[in-house]
Amino acid sequence: MKKNRKNTSSKKEYFISVLKSPQLWTGLILICMFCALIFNIVFFVKGKSYDIISDSHNPRQALLAHQNIRGSIESNDGQILAVTNVSGNVESRLYPYGDLFAHVVGFSTMGKTGIENTMNMNLVTSNSSLSTKVDNDITRSKDRGDTIVTTLNIPLQQCAYKSIGFYKGAIVVSEVKTGRILAMVSKPCFDPNEIEAEWENIISDEDSSILLNRATQGLYPPGSTFKILDLLEYIQEHPSDYENYGYQCNGSYHYDGRKITCYHGTVHGYQSLRASFANSCNCSFANIAMNVDREEFGNTLKNLLFDTELPLDIEYKKSHTPINAEAEDGDVVQGSIGQGKTVITPMHLNMITACIANNGVMMKPMLVDQIKNAQGTELKTYNPTVYKKLVSEQDAMVVSNYMHSVITSGTGSFLKSAEYSSAGKTGSAETESSTNSSHAWFTGFAPYEDPEIAVTIIIEGAGTGGTYAVPIAKRLFDCYFEEKAQE
Numbered sequence: 001m002k003k004n005r006k007n008t009s010s011k012k013e014y015f016i017s018v019l020k021s022p023q024l025w026t027g028l029i030l031i032c033m034f035c036a037l038i039f040n041i042v043f044f045v046k047g048k049s050y051d052i053i054s055d056s057h058n059p060r061q062a063l064l065a066h067q068n069i070r071g072s073i074e075s076n077d078g079q080i081l082a083v084t085n086v087s088g089n090v091e092s093r094l095y096p097y098g099d100l101f102a103h104v105v106g107f108s109t110m111g112k113t114g115i116e117n118t119m120n121m122n123l124v125t126s127n128s129s130l131s132t133k134v135d136n137d138i139t140r141s142k143d144r145g146d147t148i149v150t151t152l153n154i155p156l157q158q159c160a161y162k163s164i165g166f167y168k169g170a171i172v173v174s175e176v177k178t179g180r181i182l183a184m185v186s187k188p189c190f191d192p193n194e195i196e197a198e199w200e201n202i203i204s205d206e207d208s209s210i211l212l213n214r215a216t217q218g219l220y221p222p223g224s225t226f227k228i229l230d231l232l233e234y235i236q237e238h239p240s241d242y243e244n245y246g247y248q249c250n251g252s253y254h255y256d257g258r259k260i261t262c263y264h265g266t267v268h269g270y271q272s273l274r275a276s277f278a279n280s281c282n283c284s285f286a287n288i289a290m291n292v293d294r295e296e297f298g299n300t301l302k303n304l305l306f307d308t309e310l311p312l313d314i315e316y317k318k319s320h321t322p323i324n325a326e327a328e329d330g331d332v333v334q335g336s337i338g339q340g341k342t343v344i345t346p347m348h349l350n351m352i353t354a355c356i357a358n359n360g361v362m363m364k365p366m367l368v369d370q371i372k373n374a375q376g377t378e379l380k381t382y383n384p385t386v387y388k389k390l391v392s393e394q395d396a397m398v399v400s401n402y403m404h405s406v407i408t409s410g411t412g413s414f415l416k417s418a419e420y421s422s423a424g425k426t427g428s429a430e431t432e433s434s435t436n437s438s439h440a441w442f443t444g445f446a447p448y449e450d451p452e453i454a455v456t457i458i459i460e461g462a463g464t465g466g467t468y469a470v471p472i473a474k475r476l477f478d479c480y481f482e483e484k485a486q487e
Contacts, residue, residue, distance in 0.1 A: 169186075263428060422473075424455075
């Protein structure tokens with residue numbers, strides 16, 4: 001018995017001495033450091049390596065650009081949007097469609113923009129077949145970089161480009177269920193074939209904004225399109241009685257010794273919530289905004305990516321709103337009708353519109369469908385990706401239904417005669433530079449019952465959205481459905 005106690009005691013003393021051993025703790029620290037190093041390597045390879053390699057400041061890209069011929073960029077049906085021609089030792093970048101895709105495809109000289117920038121690493125990297133590389137080595141020729149197949153649709157892009165005409169503005173067309181961007185136009189624009197020759201003139205003109213991609217970088221007051229968000233907040237706070245809302249519009253709404261008016265002082269009379277939205281009654285929506293919870297409203301707007309990073313690869317600016325728990329009455333009233341300090345990009349508004357149409361699910365916008373090598377062999381295909389569910393399915397259905405009313409009995413009635421159903425919201429946003437004209441907005445989707453595409457339009461200084469932007473939306477919807485019928 002004593003022997004067992006002695007053995008137990010000696011084992012305990014040995015264990016304690018091992019725990020006190022500096023060699024043990026040094027070994028454990030080294031093992032932890034080694035595990036952390038392995039974790040960091042795996043994290044880099046899986047999550048961050050592509051971002052770092054693709055960074056425009058990475059000198060490896062410049063080396064690859066010198067070693068290889070820059071790859072091509074194609075439309076969704078395989079038409080060339082950008083290609084590098086080689087004559088002797090001279091390489092020149094050619095854009096066959098001139099200024100049609102200027103902002104979204106971008107340029108690769110005098111810096112890089114658009115897809116030329118975001119996919120630069122792939123364009124200067126060659127994954128040509130081994131036999132092709134051997135032949136090029138023998139002839140001392142460069143390998144061609146990989147080909148980028150975009151989501152861009154040429155007929156829709158042409159329709160959007162022509163529809164803006166000589167106005168400044170932007171148009172975004174996307175697939176609701178996938179996030180694929182089918183068209184992105186910004187005007188005024190430039191010919192990327194002439195960018196190097198015209199560079200000095202462009203940068204020396206302080207008033208020029210032709211390099212600005214208004215679709216993703218243009219911050220505009222959203223006008224009455226913001227009422228989509230007012231409506232969403234109201235039904236979220238009144239899920240069981242929102243249909244009981246009513247307001248008597250006499251053409252003006254007074255607050256803090258100031259007032260706002262409905263468009264041209266229109267007196268709408270008694271307005272239900274649906275009529276307020278369909279007729280775009282400023283006074284009714286100012287009343288709504290002043291009676292919702294400001295903190296909750298601010299949270300809703302933040303959830304819908306105001307003052308937040310967008311899941312977008314191409315260059316963009318953040319939308320902004322001052323509406324939050326501490327917002328002053330003036331900011332709330334002006335913000336409720338899309339004026340004042342509230343600004344949004346057409347791309348962001350298109351994402352919100354598509355989210356509503358897609359039962360509250362926002363998809364990550366896509367500009368690239370596929371990467372191929374120079375011989376046409378598929379290297380990578382990009383699949384649609386859900387960004388996040390931002391709105392409940394029930395609330396999205398209600399908002400969609402109200403947007404349908406804008407077409408059937410409201411300011412978007414020009415679309416009512418179409419062979420397909422649609423839903424949307426018009427907007428007329430006043431500008432600081434002029435009180436005589438306003439930006440014409442429309443954002444919407446079609447078909448209403450089973451949405452396929454979302455269209456967002458802004459025409460600077462044109463007038464009302466119902467008069468100027470809605471007819472453009474109809475041309476774009478027509479183009480899409482006509483092309484689909486021919487498939």
